[in-house]
């Protein structure tokens with residue numbers, strides 16, 4: 001009988017981390033989740049606590065990280081990820097991308113584990129090419145409000161690549177484009193939960209600027225499949241994973257109004273500093289290297305996500321202010 005592989009997933013109580021835990025449990029791995037719950041929620045993984053092949057450590061990965069026993073893989077997904085989060089906790093954001101990544105690379109080296117890091121389309125900043133291929137170096141303002149996130153992620157890629165080239169560590173870098181699905185927080189400030197939350201509360205949907213800026217939304221199951229394939233590939237350079245189906249924010253708002261069967265209006269507020277005007281992944285590499293492309297259409301994915309948000313307790317839907325559940 002083959003021995004069970006062990007994977008450490010940081011950010012396990014968050015949106016993406018919890019879906020990754022589910023996937024690796026399904027593939028019969030031993031899963032060790034780690035999270036300090038700064039933006040995560042234990043409810044996302046509470047169904048796993050009864051399993052003998054799941055363990056959880058409540059720990060800040062910006063501090064020294066140790067886990068006993070063998071480790072085959074580390075997936076580093078811990079980081080504040082929405083603009084509201086990283087503007088509220090900028091230093092922790094910089095630390096988890098830099099010190100946290102350094103700690104986990106050290107652990108990966110000690111355990112001879114393969115490490116995959118969650119990078120982001122934000123490394124491209126406000127891009128001057130569309131769609132964005134991996135070869136594009138980006139247009140990032142290091143001292144703007146988004147710099148804490150974008151530069152943490154750029155540093156994270158740089159140090160990961162240095163461990164690969166200098167120490168020969170097995171590393172993988174996924175550049176994730178906007179992903180959505182159940183377990184997102186309704187109040188995390190990202191456009192999709194923001195629109196659905198506003199529709200559920202009967203409020204107008206807020207667009208920033210004239211709404212002509214574009215985004216491309218990937219359903220979480222598609223993303224998880226891409227990450228799973230990348231981890232098991234032999235490719236150490238960054239790979240974009242996202243859905244190239246691009247839409248303007250205004251059209252997206254109209255889609256949400258139709259989906260929720262409400263008759264809300266769109267209202268416009270001033271555009272925030274350094275807001276990217278266009279966002280669409282070039283997924284040529286993922287297709288060629290991993291045989292991957294997204295399968296879930298936006299209409300299908302949105303229906304599932306809307307049902308999830310509708311099923312939340314009413315007080316969460318009505319609660320508009322941003323909160324850290326555990327802080």
Ligand SMILES: NC(=O)c1ccc[n+]([C@@H]2O[C@H](COP(=O)([O-])OP(=O)(O)OC[C@H]3O[C@@H](n4cnc5c(N)ncnc54)[C@H](O)[C@@H]3O)[C@@H](O)[C@H]2O)c1
Nearest residue numbers: 011013014015016036037038039040060061078079081179
């Ligand atoms: N969701 C997306 O569309 C998207 C896009 C690009 C990149 N990413 C990346 O994917 C990862 C997960 O994002 P998400 O959307 O699931 O966000 P999330 O906020 O739901 O999850 C992040 C998790 O990390 C935990 N965390 C943060 N700092 C920590 C620390 N120092 N120690 C331990 N745990 C810590 C949080 O408590 C939370 O559970 C992040 O690295 C993010 O940058 C996400």
